[in-house]
Amino acid sequence: MVRCYALSEDMNKALSILLRTKMRPSSPATNRINQMQFPPIDNYKVSSSDEVSTNPRRELGEVRESMHSAISMNKTEILDAALNEFSEGYFGLSNENRRTLLMTLAREYDLNRTQLRELMKQYLELELPSGKLVCCHNVHEEEGSLSAFYRIERNLRHSLKPMYEVLFERLNTHTGGLRFLSIMRADILSLLMEENLAPLRALDSYLKEKLITWLSPANLQLHNITWDDPASLLEKIVAYEAVHPISNLLDLKRRLGVGRRCFGYLHPAIPGEPLIFIEVALMKNVAQTIQEVLWDDPPIAEYEATCALFYSISSTQPGLSGINLGKFLIKRVIDVVRKDMPRISTFATLSPIPGYMQWLLSKLASAERSTSTFREMLLKPEEESAILDVTKEFASGKNGMEVMRNLLSTTDYEWVNSTSLTVALQIPLTRLCARYLFLEKKRGKALDSVGNFHLQNGAMIGRINWMADRSEKGLRQSAGIMVNYIYEVENIEENAQSYFSKGKIQASSDVRAYIESSQDNHEETKD
Numbered sequence: 445m446v447r448c449y450a451l452s453e454d455m456n457k458a459l460s461i462l463l464r465t466k467m468r469p470s471s472p473a474t475n476r477i478n479q480m481q482f483p484p485i486d487n488y489k490v491s492s493s494d495e496v497s498t499n500p501r502r503e504l505g506e507v508r509e510s511m512h513s514a515i516s517m518n519k520t521e522i523l524d525a526a527l528n529e530f531s532e533g534y535f536g537l538s539n540e541n542r543r544t545l546l547m548t549l550a551r552e553y554d555l556n557r558t559q560l561r562e563l564m565k566q567y568l569e570l571e572l573p574s575g576k577l578v579c580c581h582n583v584h585e586e587e588g589s590l591s592a593f594y595r596i597e598r599n600l601r602h603s604l605k606p607m608y609e610v611l612f613e614r615l616n617t618h619t620g621g622l623r624f625l626s627i628m629r630a631d632i633l634s635l636l637m638e639e640n641l642a643p644l645r646a647l648d649s650y651l652k653e654k655l656i657t658w659l660s661p662a663n664l665q666l667h668n669i670t671w672d673d674p675a676s677l678l679e680k681i682v683a684y685e686a687v688h689p690i691s692n693l694l695d696l697k698r699r700l701g702v703g704r705r706c707f708g709y710l711h712p713a714i715p716g717e718p719l720i721f722i723e724v725a726l727m728k729n730v731a732q733t734i735q736e737v738l739w740d741d742p743p744i745a746e747y748e749a750t751c752a753l754f755y756s757i758s759s760t761q762p763g764l765s766g767i768n769l770g771k772f773l774i775k776r777v778i779d780v781v782r783k784d785m786p787r788i789s790t791f792a793t794l795s796p797i798p799g800y801m802q803w804l805l806s807k808l809a810s811a812e813r814s815t816s817t818f819r820e821m822l823l824k825p826e827e828e829s830a831i832l833d834v835t836k837e838f839a840s841g842k843n844g845m846e847v848m849r850n851l852l853s854t855t856d857y858e859w860v861n862s863t864s865l866t867v868a869l870q871i872p873l874t875r876l877c878a879r880y881l882f883l884e885k886k887r888g889k890a891l892d893s894v895g896n897f898h899l900q901n902g903a904m905i906g907r908i909n910w911m912a913d914r915s916e917k918g919l920r921q922s923a924g925i926m927v928n929y930i931y932e933v934e935n936i937e938e939n940a941q942s943y944f945s946k947g948k949i950q951a952s953s954d955v956r957a958y959i960e961s962s963q964d965n966h967e968e969t970k971d
Contacts, residue, residue, distance in 0.1 A: 503536065503541065504544060507533035507534060507536075507541075510526050510529040510530040510533055514526040514527050514530045515608070515611050523614065531621070534624075542631060543635055546632060546635060546647070549647065550608075550643035550644050550647040553611070554606045555603065555604065555605075555606050555607075559603050563603055570589070570593060571589065609654075620713075622713040623713070623714050625763070626763035629652065629764075632648045632651070633762070633765060636648060655763075655764065655767055659719070659767060663712075664769070664772070665709070666707060666777075668705065668706070669706040669721065670706075671697055674716065678696065678700075680760060681708075684760040686759070687755070687756040687757070687758060688755070688756050699723055699738075702742075702743055703725065703726045703727075703743025703749070705724040705726070705752075706722070706723050706724070707777050709721075709772075709773055718760060719760060720758065720761075721760070722754055722756070722758075722773055722777060723754070723756040724781070725737045725753040726749035726752060726785070726788070727751045728744055728751065730790060730906070730928050730930075731794050732794075732907070732928075733913070733926070734794060734915075734918070735914075746785070747787070750790060752777075752778075752785075752790070752791050753792055754791070754792070768900075774901055778791050791933065792929065793898060794926055794927075794928060795926060795927050795929055796913065796921060797877065797880070797892055797921065797922040797926065797927055798892070798922070799892045800925065801921055801922055803891065804852070804876060804880070807820070808822065808846070808848060809849060822845055823848070824872070827872040828843065829844075831847055831848055831869065832844055832847060834864040834865055834867075835851060835868070848872070852923060857916070860914060870910050873923050874958065877925050877958075879958070881905055881951075882955060882956075882959050885947065888947035889943075890949060895929075899939075899949055899950075900940060901931075901940060902931065902935070902936030902937060902943075903929035904930050904939060904949075904950035905927060905928075905929060906951075906955070907927070908926075909928065910924070910925060911924045911925075912925060
């Protein structure tokens with residue numbers, strides 16, 4: 445016990461984080477304080493130790509009753525009790541009963557369409573005022589006519605609001621309610637993946653609109669997260685880091701130390717837990733590999749930095765999917781860094797390309813299935829020759845594209861350890877990656893999810909980096925390639941508007957050179 449008291453402050457913090465991680469509750473009945481942290485229904489498992497009623501129907505009925513009370517009651521003291529009972533009961537439901545409850549909410553507490561149709565009928569029967577004032581008698585007639593319009597229009601606006609809006613509004617002002625709504629939406633999204641039903645889509649859309657309003661930047665607090673923050677907050681950073689997992693406590697301390705910044709958006713209703721956070725490296729130049737940021741030499745002195753590199757941005761709430769808090773966070777961080785460190789003039793990312801390898805392997809497989817007349821030649825003749833020359837001992841195939849697909853489909857990634865192979869693959873994989881990022885689109889926007897995020901925020905594609913992430917995840921997602929998106933402060937708004945309205949992607953001359961090369965190859969193939 446004496447030794448425990450003699451531990452350093454850092455070690456106490458480290459032990460606190462480790463203990464918290466190991467002792468995270470395994471069921472909703474374990475710890476009321478952490479009830480709001482449980483995952484969506486698809487990942488939710490009820491263990492044998494859970495305090496679940498032996499009569500699920502009765503339990504579901506009780507929760508439905510408390511939900512109805514939370515919507516219909518008006519007395520504050522009764523309403524608070526009903527909201528507490530509903531939120532606690534919701535987490536005690538089995539997966540199937542949660543689904544049933546959400547479907548009940550979506551269908552039975554939707555719009556009253558009978559009432560709405562009757563109001564619409566009344567509205568259409570009203571005679572439009574002429575707008576010509578001839579005498580006082582006409583004035584009184586028009587006043588009466590307008591009053592009828594205003595009354596029905598008011599009733600129409602009220603009828604166009606679903607009854608579940610009352611539940612959302614009341615939960616938002618209830619202690620812990622905003623977190624609960626975020627988790628409820630995560631459950632709705634999980635359910636929509638299984639059953640894409642119109643009432644559920646409407647429920648999700650309405651709740652999403654409410655959350656966008658409640659989580660506007662005006663309601664969020666920017667916090668510079670440091671090693672001196674409470675262990676409970678640092679634990680969240682470790683747990684929710686989604687891009688480059690934090691390997692140990694030294695790694696965490698380095699990311700929060702000299703030459704590094706970590707900013708998060710917090711909401712007063714969810715204290716001590718960032719809704720989203722971004723990690724920043726202060727550097728002399730835009731990094732080309734993640735190794736430079738995470739594992740190489742110690743960071744430079746901060747006064748020497750001229751570049752702020754965003755290398756990871758992570759959301760902590762699955763229920764906030766589709767709500768672009770990252771857009772506001774990046775812009776806010778740029779403003780803060782420019783104010784605090786005027787020497788920094790370059791703002792860029794080092795971003796993963798999560799969909800590239802899936803797209804490329806699909807393209808290669810499609811080319812294999814096509815007849816020679818309609819086959820798209822993804823490789824130039826010289827690229828194919830170079831690949832065939834060096835891959836005999838690694839992979840087989842009828843042609844260069846089949847060989848490359850077989851090579852990239854392996855899970856041992858042995859090709860990375862061969863200098864000749866990496867040299868042969870670098871040019872075609874980088875060129876095709878430029879095509880994927882710049883030309884491949886879905887509904888007029890970039891196909892790559894990370895690319896779409898940064899482009900809609902006003903960034904441009906700056907540089908494609910070969911062997912930038914040699915981790916298993918990096919090789920699986922993009923053959924180790926990463927990309928720098930550049931945020932040119934003076935062009936951010938213009939780029940964002942151009943991308944939003946026309947789907948126009950801005951890119952550097954280097955990236956465009958790869959695109960032109962790919963297009964030339966495509967034209968030659970057609971000829």
